[in-house]
Amino acid sequence: MLISRGAPLLRHVLLKSGKTSAGHRVTQIRNSADSYCYRGVGAEAGSPYKEKITDVLYTIFWTYVCYMMITKYDHIIGEWEYPDTSAWTDEELGVPPDDYEPPAR
Secondary structure, eight states, rough: OOOHHHHHHHHHHHHHTTSSSSSSSSOOOOOOOOOOOBTOOOOOOOHHHHHHHHHHHHHHHHHHHHHHHHOOOOHTTTTOOOOOOOOOOHHHHOOOOTTTTOOOO
């Protein structure tokens, strides 16, 4: 009995909740065709020349980044081939010869 009496009341509440205080639906107007502007402070639309220059610079940058990732990926993953340490000479390492005597003070 509670459900049968509550259904019309629930229907009435749901229908009334969808309406605004004016009693009719208001169409939203979206002005998204222009540049983004936050609280009235925004960048003006750039000239076509500046946009083309920006596109060229972005293209050069991303081409460079992709080229370096393909050819020199060692810098990104941090894996380099370590040299053979047995091939180093004492002179390269700064080791004095066996018969070296430090100067007297």
